[in-house]
Amino acid sequence: MAERIRYKNIDEIPDVALSTGTTRVLKTGSWRNVKPVIENKAAPCLKACPLGTKIPHYFYWIIEKDLEKAADVLLERNPFPAITGRVCPAFCQIGCNRKRFDERISIRELERYVGDYIIKRGYKIKELPSDTGKRIAVIGSGPAGMAVAYFLRRYGHSVTIFERESKPGGVLRYGIPSYRLPKDILDKEFEMLLNMGIKIETNKELGKDVYLDELRQKFDAVFIGIGAWVEKRMRMEGEENLLSGVHFLKDVNEGKETSKFKGKKVAVIGAGNVAMDVVRTLKRIGAEPCILYRRTEKEMPALEEEREKAKADGIPFHFLTLPIKAENRNGKILLTNQKMKLGEPDKSGRRRPIPIEGSEFQEEYDFVIKAIGEEADRKILPEEYLGEDGWPYADKKTGATKVEGVFAGGDFIQGPSTVVEAEAWAQRAARSIDRFLKGEDINVKEIPPRTVSFMLIRTEYFDKAPAIHPQELSVEERIKSFEEEVKTFSEEMALKEAKRCFSCGYCNSCGNCYVYCPDMSILWKDGKPVVDYDFCKGCGVCASECPRGIIQMVSEI
Amino acid sequence: MAFEWEELLQEEVLDPGILSCQGCGSTIAIRQVLKALGKNTIITVPACCWTIIDGPFPYHSLKIPFFHTAFETAAAAATGIRAGLNTRGYKDTNVLAWAGDGGTFDIGLQALSGVAESNEDILYICYDNEAYMNTGIQRSGATPYKAWTTTTPYESPNKRPKKNIVEIMRAHKIPYIATATVAFPLDLYKKVKKAKELKGTRFIHVLAPCPPGWRMDSELTIKVSRLAVDTKLFPLYEVEDGEKLTINYYPKEIPIEEYFKLQGRFRHLEEEDIKEIQEMINTYFEKLLEEHKRTHGTIDNIKRGVYK
Structure with missing residues (x-):
C-alpha cells in the first residue's frame, strides 16, 4: 500500500527535486460533491412487458452465444417463451428506444428464438427450492393456470391442475389456430412444464367433477383460471x-x-x-x-x-x-x-x-x-365470489378473491385479453399465494423501476442498421394450409438483431466508463465496472458517456 | 457486445491521485498514450498542466521516469535523453516529450523546430487545451479565433486565428504527424502505436478539452471533443513524410454552433462570427479532402459511422 513519505531531517531530502512516492496517498475523492452510481435500470421494453421480462439482459447472452444463460434469464419471468414468442402482441416493441433512431428491435422474434432453443435442449430450471409441503389446486390449464402453476412450482410448492378438456392448454390449444401456434410447440412446452413436477388431472370440470369447497378443504390454496368462453349475446x-x-x-x-x-x-x-x-x-x-x-x-x-x-x-x-x-x-x-x-x-x-x-x-x-367478444361464466361461482357488478371478482394486484385462500385471474377475471397479460396476472397471484401460505401480508408495495428514456441513449455509439424481419410464408402458400406462417430466426439473424439493441439500462460491459475516466477511478473487475471512490473526483464523464443511461450522478452533500 | 476496447484494457502506467481538474482531457489522453508506449518509456514535460497534475513533491503518478524541463526545452531535453540512451545501448526505450500548447506552439517552438529539422528520434505529443490553463487561462498561440481567455476578455476576444501547428510541422518533412483527440481513444492509441514503430521525429497533436478553461461542465469533456471532430473543426488525419495525407474519419458535418454552444468561452459570438468561422472551417476541410484525394485517388475510403 502507498505510504506517505516523511523526511526526518534535511539530509534525507534529495539534492534535486526527486519524487519517489506515489500519488496514491492523495485521496482526491475528497474533492467530490457528486458521485457516480452504477446501477441497472429499466428499459422501456422491460417496463412495457406485463411480465417484466429482462429483455436487454437475455439479449446480452444471445450476443455472447450463451443461450443457456439467455434461457435462464427469460424463464425467470416467462414460463413459456416459445408460445409468447409467437402469439404475444409484443407491448415491449411499442416503446423501443431504437424506434427513434432507426427501427425498433424485433424483440418477440428473439424471444421465440430462445424459446425454441429451450424446447430443443429440454427444459431445465436451474434449481427448484426444496418442497415446502404446501399443496395448491389450480383450476384451468390455460395461460393463467399454467403460469401460476409454474411460478408456484418455482417457489417450491406442489401443484395439481384440474382441466375440463382432455388436453391441457385452454385457449392456447382450443382458441389459437395452429398457423400461429403449432400444436407440437404447445405440446412440447407443456410437457416440459409438467416435467417440473406439476400434476394435472384432465376431464375434470369445475362444478361437475370437482367442487370448490372440496378443493378448499383438500388443498392449502386454490387458483381459478378458467378463462372466458361464453360468447356475448348480440340481442338480435x-x-x-x-x-x-x-x-x-x-x-x-x-x-x-x-x-x-x-x-x-x-x-x-x-x-x-x-x-x-x-x-x-x-x-x-x-x-x-x-x-x-x-x-x-x-x-x-x-x-x-x-x-x-x-x-x-x-x-x-x-x-x-x-x-x-x-x-x-x-x-x-x-x-x-x-x-x-x-x-x-x-x-x-x-x-x-x-x-x-x-x-x-x-x-x-x-x-x-x-x-363479438367473450365473457366469463358468471354462474359458475357462488355469490360470495362476485363483485359489486355481479362478475367474479379478484384483486388486480394480488389476485385474491373475497374468500380467503382462493385466488383467481386471467381472462376469467379481466375479460378476454392477451396470453401475456394472463401470465402476468398469474405471476402476481403466485407471489400472493406464496406469501399467503407463509402467513405474510399479500399486499406488496412495488417501487416502479427508473426507466431509461431515449434522451439518455448516446446514439453516437451506434451505427444505423435496418431491423431484421423473420421469414414468412407468402400469402399464396399460407392460405392453403395450417403450416406456421412465420419462421424462427436463424442464429445469424438473431445475433444481428440482438446486436442492434441499445441495451437500455442494462450494463453490457461496453467499457466506455473505464476508457474515458480521467482519474483511473473506474476499475474493471471481473468484466464489470467498479467505481474507486478514493480517487473519483465526480467529474461525471462516465455518466455522460454511458451509452445506455446506467451511471447516475448522485449528490453527496 | 461485451467489452469494446480490448486494446485499452491494460495495466495503467499511471497511478490515481493525480491533481488534474475534474474532467481533464489531458489525463484521458496520457492514459491511452502510455498504454500504447508501455512502461519502457521516458517522458519529458516542460512547464504545463502536467507538471502539477503528476503530483506534488515527493509524490508522482507516472510509473515511468519523468523529467520536468524548462518551458522551452521539452523537445531538446528529450533529444538529449535519446542520445544518452543510444550511447548506453537502450535502443528500445521510447522517449516521449509531452507538452502543452504553450510549450509547443509558443515557447517551445524553437526547440521543437530544431529537433524536427534534424529529425531527431523522439515522439513529441502536444496536448492542446488552447490556452495557458495552468497559470490562469491566458491566451496562447493555440487559442481559437474569437475565443475568450483572461487576457482576451469578452470585450476584445482573440483576434488572430489559431496557429496551424500541423502545417508548421509538415514543413519540416518529418516522418509522421497525426491529430487525435480524447473522444476517439482507439484512434489515439493506434496512432501512438504506429508512431512508436517509426524512427525520426514524430509529432501528434492531441486536442484535450479543459472544462475550467473552456468554461464548461466537467462531464462534457468527451462530448465536446467528439463535437470538435464532427463539426470538422478538428479533423482526424495523419501526414506521412510531410506529404501523404490521410483523413481517418469523415465528420458528421454538424454545424459549428453546436460545439460553441457548450462552451462559455464562445458565448459572446454573434451570428456573423459563427458564419465566418464556419466558412474558415469548411475551407480548411475542403483543402484536407483535396490532399487526401491526391494521396489516395479517392475520398470514398474515409471511414464513416461509429469511429472510436
Whole structure:
C-alpha cells in the first residue's frame, strides 16, 4: 500500500527535486460533491412487458452465444417463451428506444428464438427450492393456470391442475389456430412444464367433477383460471341461427370435420382478434369468409398485425354494417343488415355507430359466425365470489378473491385479453399465494423501476442498421394450409438483431466508463465496472458517456 | 457486445491521485498514450498542466521516469535523453516529450523546430487545451479565433486565428504527424502505436478539452471533443513524410454552433462570427479532402459511422 513519505531531517531530502512516492496517498475523492452510481435500470421494453421480462439482459447472452444463460434469464419471468414468442402482441416493441433512431428491435422474434432453443435442449430450471409441503389446486390449464402453476412450482410448492378438456392448454390449444401456434410447440412446452413436477388431472370440470369447497378443504390454496368462453349475446332476432366463433375455433383445433364449410359463403360478425382467427381459419379450410363490422377499420379492436394479415389473405371487410336479423331459409341464413354511420365517441373513445334509417338490406349466407367478444361464466361461482357488478371478482394486484385462500385471474377475471397479460396476472397471484401460505401480508408495495428514456441513449455509439424481419410464408402458400406462417430466426439473424439493441439500462460491459475516466477511478473487475471512490473526483464523464443511461450522478452533500 | 476496447484494457502506467481538474482531457489522453508506449518509456514535460497534475513533491503518478524541463526545452531535453540512451545501448526505450500548447506552439517552438529539422528520434505529443490553463487561462498561440481567455476578455476576444501547428510541422518533412483527440481513444492509441514503430521525429497533436478553461461542465469533456471532430473543426488525419495525407474519419458535418454552444468561452459570438468561422472551417476541410484525394485517388475510403 502507498505510504506517505516523511523526511526526518534535511539530509534525507534529495539534492534535486526527486519524487519517489506515489500519488496514491492523495485521496482526491475528497474533492467530490457528486458521485457516480452504477446501477441497472429499466428499459422501456422491460417496463412495457406485463411480465417484466429482462429483455436487454437475455439479449446480452444471445450476443455472447450463451443461450443457456439467455434461457435462464427469460424463464425467470416467462414460463413459456416459445408460445409468447409467437402469439404475444409484443407491448415491449411499442416503446423501443431504437424506434427513434432507426427501427425498433424485433424483440418477440428473439424471444421465440430462445424459446425454441429451450424446447430443443429440454427444459431445465436451474434449481427448484426444496418442497415446502404446501399443496395448491389450480383450476384451468390455460395461460393463467399454467403460469401460476409454474411460478408456484418455482417457489417450491406442489401443484395439481384440474382441466375440463382432455388436453391441457385452454385457449392456447382450443382458441389459437395452429398457423400461429403449432400444436407440437404447445405440446412440447407443456410437457416440459409438467416435467417440473406439476400434476394435472384432465376431464375434470369445475362444478361437475370437482367442487370448490372440496378443493378448499383438500388443498392449502386454490387458483381459478378458467378463462372466458361464453360468447356475448348480440340481442338480435334469430341469434340462435348463428354459430359461435370460439366454438368454431375449438372444433377446428380439435381436428373435427370441417368439410361442411368448404366452398361456402360465411359471414363473420365482429372485428376483434377472435374474428380475425375465425376468418383466416375459414379461408384455410376452403370457405369464402367475410367480415361484417358495425364501425370502421380505425375502430377495429383486432391487433394491427392480425388485421393486416387478414386483409392480405384476401378477406373482404364490410364496415359500418350491423346484422339485425337472421332467418333460417332451408339451411341457409338470410341476414338483414343495417348500414351505420359514426357519431360521437363513446366510453371506449371510439366513435359510436348510429343506424341509418331505411338502409336495411338482405344477404344470404351458408353460415354466419358471431365473434363479438367473450365473457366469463358468471354462474359458475357462488355469490360470495362476485363483485359489486355481479362478475367474479379478484384483486388486480394480488389476485385474491373475497374468500380467503382462493385466488383467481386471467381472462376469467379481466375479460378476454392477451396470453401475456394472463401470465402476468398469474405471476402476481403466485407471489400472493406464496406469501399467503407463509402467513405474510399479500399486499406488496412495488417501487416502479427508473426507466431509461431515449434522451439518455448516446446514439453516437451506434451505427444505423435496418431491423431484421423473420421469414414468412407468402400469402399464396399460407392460405392453403395450417403450416406456421412465420419462421424462427436463424442464429445469424438473431445475433444481428440482438446486436442492434441499445441495451437500455442494462450494463453490457461496453467499457466506455473505464476508457474515458480521467482519474483511473473506474476499475474493471471481473468484466464489470467498479467505481474507486478514493480517487473519483465526480467529474461525471462516465455518466455522460454511458451509452445506455446506467451511471447516475448522485449528490453527496 | 461485451467489452469494446480490448486494446485499452491494460495495466495503467499511471497511478490515481493525480491533481488534474475534474474532467481533464489531458489525463484521458496520457492514459491511452502510455498504454500504447508501455512502461519502457521516458517522458519529458516542460512547464504545463502536467507538471502539477503528476503530483506534488515527493509524490508522482507516472510509473515511468519523468523529467520536468524548462518551458522551452521539452523537445531538446528529450533529444538529449535519446542520445544518452543510444550511447548506453537502450535502443528500445521510447522517449516521449509531452507538452502543452504553450510549450509547443509558443515557447517551445524553437526547440521543437530544431529537433524536427534534424529529425531527431523522439515522439513529441502536444496536448492542446488552447490556452495557458495552468497559470490562469491566458491566451496562447493555440487559442481559437474569437475565443475568450483572461487576457482576451469578452470585450476584445482573440483576434488572430489559431496557429496551424500541423502545417508548421509538415514543413519540416518529418516522418509522421497525426491529430487525435480524447473522444476517439482507439484512434489515439493506434496512432501512438504506429508512431512508436517509426524512427525520426514524430509529432501528434492531441486536442484535450479543459472544462475550467473552456468554461464548461466537467462531464462534457468527451462530448465536446467528439463535437470538435464532427463539426470538422478538428479533423482526424495523419501526414506521412510531410506529404501523404490521410483523413481517418469523415465528420458528421454538424454545424459549428453546436460545439460553441457548450462552451462559455464562445458565448459572446454573434451570428456573423459563427458564419465566418464556419466558412474558415469548411475551407480548411475542403483543402484536407483535396490532399487526401491526391494521396489516395479517392475520398470514398474515409471511414464513416461509429469511429472510436
